[in-house]
Amino acid sequence: MDRTIDEFAAAVGTVDAVTVEGAATRGGALPGVPAVNAPAGIVRIDAAEMVLECGAGTPMNEVHTALAEVGQTVSIPSGGTIGGALACGISDITRLAHGPMRDVLLQTQFVGASGKVTKAGGPTVKNVSGFDLCRLLVGAYGTLGFFGEVIVRTRPLPRSSRWFTTDSDPFELLAGLYRPVSILWDGKTTWLRLDGDPGDVDVAASGFRLRQVDGPPPLPGPHRWSVPPGELRALRSEIPGSFVAQIGVGVVHRVEPQLRGPVDPAIRQLHDRIKQHFDPSGRLNPGLDPLAVGIRS
């Protein structure tokens, strides 16, 4: 890594407002607030343990490239830094098969509001020792602590991974295909990704008359609507092409923002109390409220 976790902690300090700067891919550091940079660099990749350890400032493209060299990958979207991706907690379009991104973080050394290096989680793929602070920190937008180092769970690259398109009903594909990686639908056309043994992918593709394509469609943006997957059928009444929906997941990519309902007072109170206990003076990413951050692509 290009700096130690202790040097990072010293930069965060113990008083005054502070924000953290990555690659400004997902919104970037808060303007007008002194910014720090997390350590960058890969510490180790252990394919046999299915883990990668690196500084939070490491670019995701570097992570993906290094993992590909040992035949592995990690379910974190490309672009920006790994710390930024984890802080925002937004999954990529493979969530249907790979689950939400929050599940990949096994352990982190983060720097809290007191300026102290704090460990959350454990280095093994299975661990229930103590409360799950890793899940708390993923998607907390750096309001409870700044990621310094992280250990994430990796997985082998599939032997075959191909995108297809079809005019078939996406809900029938969801019901009939065995664990598709992604099903995207714009109201007219369906795109899907199948991973696995090449022969199995061929069988599924011919059985469902899928046409191979280079990749997924461009996603309308920048907004992501979050709806129960059971409500996606209602999109049939909308103009085809005005959205791309992740079938079976419930994320709908759109140009316009989603109007979200009021927050349950109990949820508001839990957020306020957690912030109060982790950052009493409100110095970490001051003014930023995870409950009010609109999810953007």
Add this chain to the structure above:
Amino acid sequence: MTDEVVAALQEQIDPARVRSGATETRLYRRDASNMTGQAGVIVFAESTADVQAAVCVAARLGLPFLARGSGTGLAGGAVPPDGAIVISTSKMNQIISVDAENRQAWVEPGVLNLDLSKQVAHLGVHFAPDPSSQQTCSIGGNVANNSGGPHCLADGVTSAHVLALEVVLPDGSITVLGGEDPEQNGLDLRGVFVGSEGMFGVATKVCVRLMQNHPDVATMLMEFDSVAEGAQLVSDIIAAGIVPAAVEMMDQLCLQAVEAWLHAGLPTHAAAALLIECVGAAGQVASEMAQIRMLAAARGVANVRIAADEGERAELWKARKGAFGAVANVKPNYYLHDTVVPRARLAEVIEKVYEITARYGIDVINVFHAGDGNLHPLLVYDAREEGTIDKVHDAGREIVAFSVAVGGVLSGEHGIGLEKRDLMPLMFSEVDLSAQEALRLAFDPQLIANPNKVLPNPATCGDMHEVPDGAWI
């Protein structure tokens, strides 16, 4: 005090389901661990309203409460602090709704793990976490402990299979954490609640993810001349890019104990055996099986038994999941640990387990999730022999300390509870633990939800951190 509590509870809950007799309080003073506490009152909740009423009484009177599922926990997580209101959720056992298309279901916390999979089997789906106790453990307990099981290697533990939770918070308010929709604004309070061992409130409804059944499955049993050789093959398999659905190891004493009980044709002459299961589409299963057999041949593995049909597969799994029951053929008592170590250190740690237990003169049976490095050394003993319990305790502590020292963790799937509470400093500094305490205080400022578990620091809880009478940890 108890009369007042009972009266307050019976004002809002059917009096027949609020019990404080000697029989009930004795029955509910322990779980499947070796520890006991003292229940004050037991509430057999039938609804969220019942749970809320009980929690509100506890909050008003400043009394400890804890939720209890089937009581199969092994770490003392459901051992009541003295005088606690025990809220049994075992009568809340309905599957509320199933969304077959999107493979989600809302269930009550008292639904048993295996019952859920059986009830949805006709839809071609199952609930992936499968602890060995799955015939009796409840979904609520799985949530509290973030339970795992042999098949979590590929599909993840409970946290990855819980989408939303209706909970009663320690102040009596009801809310929903997470949701059926995937990207709610705010912190992942759902993820934080899963595995919080009853200290953040009581889950009263659980929205679970159901996984598609696999079109093809292949199960094989391999035998080895040493545990180290078996462990090496596990690393070879994962490094080759194969993640089997399950990779389980049994050592010789385990094989012998299970075989004497179940007669499954296990190789009792082998030092260790691996039970490996591959699942998926037919081509993938065939190619993974072929690769694994090649890797095994390269390591000189001679005997590989492949389950010929579903009956033989079920027999092999019965042997694996019945290992804990078979221990009774060896000694009347056992003490089970649950550490996780890096796969590459498996052989070294198992050798150390043998060395430690030999030094203390204790028999040990090893049966564990080798694929994710989750050890389950069973220290078998006879509690009637004087001084044995102290030796078991000391040996266990050495095993846990060694596991953590080689880069492992205290618990892979059983939780911390009371049992490993005081071992938490092996893994976490005071700063680390204070962050966990901060999270707890945010959920439970009164410190009444299953107090004295998980966190060793007594600073904020006064004497409520005392281990109950009769407990040994």
